[in-house]
Amino acid sequence: MTQADVATPKRTRDIIAKYGFSFKKSLGQNFLIDQNVLRNIVEAAELDKTKGALEIGPGIGALTQHLAETAGRVTAVEIDQRLIPILHDVFQGTENVHVEHGDVLKLDLRGLLEQQFVGLTGVSVVANLPYYVTTPILMKLLEEKLPLENIVVMIQKEVAVRMAAKPGGKEYGSLSVAVQYYCVPELVCTVPHTVFIPQPNVDSAVIKLKLRDKPPVEVADEDHFFRTVQASFAQRRKTIANNLSAFIGKANRDKVVPLLEGCGIDPARRGETLSIVEFAAVSHALQQAGF
Numbered sequence: 031m032t033q034a035d036v037a038t039p040k041r042t043r044d045i046i047a048k049y050g051f052s053f054k055k056s057l058g059q060n061f062l063i064d065q066n067v068l069r070n071i072v073e074a075a076e077l078d079k080t081k082g083a084l085e086i087g088p089g090i091g092a093l094t095q096h097l098a099e100t101a102g103r104v105t106a107v108e109i110d111q112r113l114i115p116i117l118h119d120v121f122q123g124t125e126n127v128h129v130e131h132g133d134v135l136k137l138d139l140r141g142l143l144e145q146q147f148v149g150l151t152g153v154s155v156v157a158n159l160p161y162y163v164t165t166p167i168l169m170k171l172l173e174e175k176l177p178l179e180n181i182v183v184m185i186q187k188e189v190a191v192r193m194a195a196k197p198g199g200k201e202y203g204s205l206s207v208a209v210q211y212y213c214v215p216e217l218v219c220t221v222p223h224t225v226f227i228p229q230p231n232v233d234s235a236v237i238k239l240k241l242r243d244k245p246p247v248e249v250a251d252e253d254h255f256f257r258t259v260q261a262s263f264a265q266r267r268k269t270i271a272n273n274l275s276a277f278i279g280k281a282n283r284d285k286v287v288p289l290l291e292g293c294g295i296d297p298a299r300r301g302e303t304l305s306i307v308e309f310a311a312v313s314h315a316l317q318q319a320g321f
């Protein structure tokens with residue numbers, strides 16, 4: 031480390047005391063204080079000086095500091111105005127760190143990437159995400175099809191498990207399909223409560239999402255595909271035939287069974303057993319039938 035580590039319990043408490051900072055639960059402020067966890071997160075992102083890192087929610091800069099040492103450039107987006115002067119102080123003289131004040135859900139991220147990472151060979155998102163908006167943030171990154179290599183994030187363990195779940199289990203759902211359509215997920219590690227100040231009341235995990243060059247199946251209409259997936263999980267205990275009947279309207283329910291059979295799918299199966307390829311086939315067949 032070129033400067034004192036931000037992420038020790040003492041430094042974190044000192045910074046908080048110096049600036050009279052108080053944590054806002056509503057912004058998901060649980061700061062990391064463990065060097066090993068920080069190193070594991072950065073290592074998983076496969077960064078080097080030719081690559082950039084977009085951090086969401088730098089807090090007082092614990093992860094930012096590790097990223098700055100490993101990546102060519104770091105841009106950190108922080109919503110909380112009270113943290114901006116702290117970050118400017120912590121990174122005064124650190125030329126490869128840029129702090130952007132804003133709500134990541136409202137920012138033009140494509141524009142920010144184009145502006146901040148000129149000349150680098152790739153960009154990854156690396157963050158200890160605010161848990162209250164994990165899914166909206168990740169879906170924004172994926173749906174906007176941003177030119178990213180990896181997304182490595184600390185999130186609630188239960189959400190990480192759902193993102194990485196395979197068909198056939200109760201964790202597999204529309205979030206698993208959406209994430210795996212765009213990425214190959216890998217659970218990096220689980221993390222105890224004790225590595226945060228203040229400690230969250232849920233378990234945490236680091237997940238790595240490697241962006242695919244192209245989806246695992248060709249889908250003509252992504253919007254229809256995702257609506258079909260959502261509908262298939264609408265009532266988890268119902269069969270795929272029943273869920274899809276509700277989707278296309280009761281008057282057309284007699285069309286669902288032959289349509290599923292035409293795709294080689296037993297209508298008595300539940301949504302949670304279907305693969306991405308099978309969902310794509312169902313969506314395509316529904317569209318061909320005019321639904």
Ligand code: SAM
Nearest residue numbers: 057060061062087088089109110133134158160
């Ligand atoms: N990276 C720091 C660390 O690991 O110690 C802090 C992580 S803390 C879990 C989440 C951070 O995200 C907080 O600093 C919070 O203010 C910020 N945040 C919350 N919502 C945000 C949003 N919509 N856009 C940008 N930052 C946000």
